[in-house]
Amino acid sequence: QKENVLITYKDPERVKILEKMIKETVEKIGRSLRIMEFCGGHTHTIMKYGIDQILKGFIYFVHGPGCPVCVLPMQRVDLAIELAKQKDVILCTYGDVLRVPGSNRKSLLNLKAEGSDVRMFYSCLDAIKVAQNNPDKQVIFFAIGFETTTPQTALLILKAKDLGLKNLSVVSNHVITPAAIQHILNAPEVREVGSIDIDGFIGPGHVSTIIGTRPYEYFAEEFLKPVVISGFEPLDIMISVYMIAKQIEKRKAFVENQYVRFVTREGNIKAQKLVAEVFELRKEFEWRGLGIIPYSALKIKKKYSDFDAEERFKVEVPPPKEHPACICGKVIRGVALPFECRLFGKVCTPSNPYGSCMVSSEGACAAYYNYRGTI
Ligand code: SF4
DSSP states (O other), X not given: OHHXXXXXXXXXXXXXXXXXXXXXHHHXXXXXXXXXXXXXXXXXXXXXXXXXXXXXXXXXXXXXXXXHHHHOOHHHHHHHHXXXXXXXXXXXXXXXXXXXXXXXXXXHHHHHHTTOEEEEESSTTHHHHHHHHOTTSEEEEEEEESTTTHHXXXXXXXXXXXXXXXXXXXXXXXXXXXXXXXXXXXXXXXXXXXXXXXXXXXXXXXXXXXXXXXXXXXXXXXXXXXXXXXOSSHHHHHHHHHHHHHHHHTTOOOEEESOTTTOOSSOOHHHHHXXXXXXXXXXXXEETTTEEEETOBEEEOGGGGGGBHHHHOOXXXXXXXXXXXXXXXXXXXXXXXXXXXXXXXXXXXTTBOSSGGGTSTTSHHHHHHHHHTTO
């Protein structure tokens, strides 16, 4: 049954029908459209199935921030490295974070090879077992993610408190998607005519299962840009592009939900309550490529400060040293394509990443490398 659903969402005949419908609508509009996909999962599907090629000349896809690893600024990677160097510390995080280069191209993986205790988790709740089994060590979970993974980090902190764990803490790098989209729309590069004027957004699917579609309503109205929350199969993307094109044809701009099989307007209220219990908005947080965005990330509330590693461990992190040739920032803002980076595919590859966009399979550079080769 599940397989049939997936086959339907990949059905080439339906893709062809939608291709025709999109092209006819764009012809009526009278110009090609620039659509930004915020989420790297969508970039991955667009590249893997050649949707950008199918719609070439009609739809130009502008790749957005991508994934949490892509937008993690180097200074936070350096912070993780400094924490992992501390005596009697076990630093735990999700897999891709281990490979993101910090200053001087040093990563957590390099540090692990040098003997530091750095561990990779699939679930942050594993940190509880590690803390219980290592009472003489301080276990730090370096938490990263858009809204999708934040509820689980909140649960980790609540469980740690319930169990009275004194040797477990969290560095919160959780960021908020709508704030970043609003920031992109406010950026001069987007507003200036002749630069990257975005006509509409393919909104993130997984994030929206948690926050719902409501948070996007403000800027769809304010900036007059259609937003369609989309699933990740080829047909999901084609339908979403068609929905955006139809809104533009009718001179409308509102939020639509293509991913109705998982996303509602209100989102997952239980998960939202968990997050609200443990986290509050940070006044400002730096995103790679986008700079400092006010109220775009979450910090641990004071009442849970015993579990806040940034409160408990005051480590000095020198200013980051970015590789001068890496243009991840521009790629994340959608103003440059990975091919435009002179390191792309030559020295920077998924097995030897120089920048964050080449680390995760959802990064734009990795997607281009995997599906478009090195030319
Ligand atoms: Fe950075 Fe590598 Fe992408 Fe260039 S190809 S922008 S170095 S990640």
